[in-house]
Amino acid sequence: MDDTFTFDQDYMRRFFLRYKEKVQLPFVCLTTVNDVNDELLYLMKEAGCDLIRFGIESTSERICKNIIRRRFSQEKMVSIFKMCHNIGLRTFSYNIVAHPSETREEMISTMIWNAQLQPSGIRVSLGYPYKGTDYFEIAENMGLIDEELSFHNYSSYSKFKFSLVDKCWIDKFRIFFWWWLNSYLNNECSEDYSRLIDKLENIPMHRWNNKRDKICLDLLNLDSEISQKYINEDVLHYVVPYGDRPDIALLYEKKGILKKEMLDEH
Numbered sequence: 036m037d038d039t040f041t042f043d044q045d046y047m048r049r050f051f052l053r054y055k056e057k058v059q060l061p062f063v064c065l066t067t068v069n070d071v072n073d074e075l076l077y078l079m080k081e082a083g084c085d086l087i088r089f090g091i092e093s094t095s096e097r098i099c100k101n102i103i104r105r106r107f108s109q110e111k112m113v114s115i116f117k118m119c120h121n122i123g124l125r126t127f128s129y130n131i132v133a134h135p136s137e138t139r140e141e142m143i144s145t146m147i148w149n150a151q152l153q154p155s156g157i158r159v160s161l162g163y164p165y166k167g168t169d170y171f172e173i174a175e176n177m178g179l180i181d182e183e184l185s186f187h188n189y190s191s192y193s194k195f196k197f198s199l200v201d202k203c204w205i206d207k208f209r210i211f212f213w214w215w216l217n218s219y220l221n222n223e224c225s226e227d228y229s230r231l232i233d234k235l236e237n238i239p240m241h242r243w244n245n246k247r248d249k250i251c252l253d254l255l256n257l258d259s260e261i262s263q264k265y266i267n268e269d270v271l272h273y274v275v276p277y278g279d280r281p282d283i284a285l286l287y288e289k290k291g292i293l294k295k296e297m298l299d300e301h
Contacts, residue, residue, distance in 0.1 A: 038065055040064040063085060063086045067107065092105060093141070094145045098141055103131075127155060127293070129160070135180075139204060178196075206243070214235070220271060222270060224265045231254070235254065273285065273286055273287070
């Protein structure tokens with residue numbers, strides 16, 4: 036899949052008109068908020084686009100400017116997602132947390148913005164320094180790459196240096212990130228999920244490290260009970276319905292959730 040499907044907007048305008056005329060099949064694509072506008076989104080919808088996957092990565096201005104060097108305005112981001120909602124285009128946001136030097140507040144900020152954007156689905160991964168990239172060089176110059184760690188897993192482990200306390204918090208955050216999303220939806224479910232976050236954050240580090248699997252199982256069972264309550268009441272909230280994709284949360288709403296085959300494969 037092309038990471039920025041709509042990079043050449045003039046070409047894509049012509050493409051979508053021809054696609055609507057000649058193909059007429061639903062499709063999913065990946066792009067950024069910088070590479071679409073209202074006109075293009077409308078043409079995409081008319082051509083049969085069912086879902087746009089947007090690379091958000093981080094909403095922290097500091098992280099975007101100094102670490103990942105990716106710039107788009109928060110106003111543009113809100114405007115594009117609002118337009119998608121208005122014309123019935125479903126959205127998916129890719130997010131990365133635990134960038135080198137990123138604070139808890141900056142990671143939570145990305146969830147706050149996603150709660151405002153309300154994409155149909157959201158994926159959260161951990162920052163990973165691939166050699167040969169600017170990202171790697173920036174992290175290396177900051178002295179924040181832990182060379183003793185040799186894994187290549189950006190869903191479960193961070194290769195960056197954080198304090199033990201912060202590593203524990205990041206582990207909790209990446210496992211239960213949708214709780215933060217729900218707590219900032221500012222609806223009927225928010226208070227319950229805020230209490231779940233308090234419960235999670237108050238688990239001592241030594242207990243989390245020693246009994247993590249059992250704790251997670253108990254908390255996921257509790258989450259299922261709370262989520263079912265709000266499903267029965269048709270309250271908008273995020274769920275993690277696919278056990279083999281714990282890094283993806285989907286927005287539950289009356290019209291249903293995204294089907295598994297619409298999610299990325301990795």
